[in-house]
Amino acid sequence: MRQVAEVQSAGPTISCYDVREPAAEIKMPNSLEEVSGIAHYKGDTVVMVQDEKGFVYFYDLSVRAVVKKEHFYKAGDYEGVTVVGDDIYVTNSKGDIFFFDARTYNGLHGNVQQTRLTKDHNVEGLTKLNNDSLLVALKGSPKKKALVRNVYSFDLKSKKMSKEPYLVVDPEEIAEFIGERRLIKPSGVAVHPLTGDIYILAHIGKVLAVYDRDSRQLKQVQRLSRKQHRQPEGICFMPNGDMLIANEGDGKHGRVYIYDYLCD
Template identity: 35%
Template sequence: MRKKYLHLTALRNLFSGLILVLLLTGCGATEKKEASSEDYDLDSPEKFNMPESLFEISGIALNKGRNDTVYAIQDEEGKLFRLAWEVSKQLNSKFSKKGDYEDVSILRNTVFILKSNGTLFSYPLSEAVFEDPEGVREQKGILPKGEYEGMYGDETSGELYIICKNCPGDDSKSSVTGYIINPTDSTKSARTFSIQVDEIKAFTGKVARGFRPSGIAKNPLTGEWYIISAVNKLMVVTDKRWKVKSALPLSGNQFIQPEGIAFDRTGSLYISNEGDDLFSGNILKFKKLSR
């Protein structure tokens, strides 16, 4: 009987040890990765307050990375706005009627504006200097039904990258889909990419309400993708293959409602914020840190 008792005791000890190992392993699996930004100090921006006409600024763009002119839209009027940095006077061209316009890109001398339902408006950049531009084109049905807020135009490939904010085919608590389209060749099928939310959770611990992107841009110096979310107050950085490298919280004191994102050719980062009851809309500029 004594030998049998010792045998059972040994089994119990082994079982307890296995449980402890599993618990420790599980804790390690859910431990958050350290999120940091080696390239930008998100606490020290240059701030450009918007005029009243851009209180609800949404998307922003720079032509070929030149920072002499900022192109912007707001999400109510069908107008493209043009501003010089720190000059509050704006000029605009009206491309359509009132609607929910979310982002703008300038691609190979053509302006592209994204409506929240996935409709695209485009016209020659040369027409943007006129109040009533000619050659405006409206493209419907090129994207699946859904809600879209982020778009980026790639000069090298001539393609637009458009990311879902809320699409029926996605479970935003699991992954978010993006579409790569050639806006000048409707015969080419759209390609897709996806952001895995579990990879974001590895840095944040959780993503309440699912990941809801509001802007996307590519860093011209690194090729990394920067994706911001006003809902989640996050900036997610991925590599060229969309693997998440970092997820940085955006302070509500600094980032009122981050909607638009762009880079200039030197690598400076620009993020636009809609205004609220206390603050005007603005664009924050973050210069690349020297190493």
């Protein structure tokens, strides 16, 4: 087992957030009942995808409304979205990467890049690592009995997925933090804009895990409220560090919870 960082958290706070007390709870419109991915775009605007329709929704947090939507591809199982400059990237559960320039997009089908991943990998999360690469978090594994889950990097220049995992999510390590074994399957991933740490959200397992940006070692783990987070599927950060967690509606309205960044 890999060495686990010393800082541990199974209590109510993690890395400058109080996950018991969201600063805001936003009920999503019907079009985002099945919200499956979220990312900061510009200013107070975030982009979201839902897991059935090939649309990217631009949502203005200041007015609590969808202000624009772009049809980037046909209906499919879309699971993650991220932004690099003005380019919007979306992934589906098979690991295909869809992308378009939000400034010049004409509403036709965007570009699509197939990767070496398959439906057995069951991709769930996507985020910008830096200007040259993305992180892709897997819910599944082709190895049927495998418990660990991998996070790969995708090179934006070569359009290639890394062969070796950038980060490994190991339930045994997480168990050391929370004092119990849980099946952990990532549903979202985000890089903190101020610290560079990598946050892994898990719907199955109901935890939020933080990995050090340099060592990629597990730093903190936080249990999530099952009542509040019925189906957490997406995570992102605003430039000031505020954290957003998006939940699918599961027959009700989707919801986004905002958590204030409490550190200086």
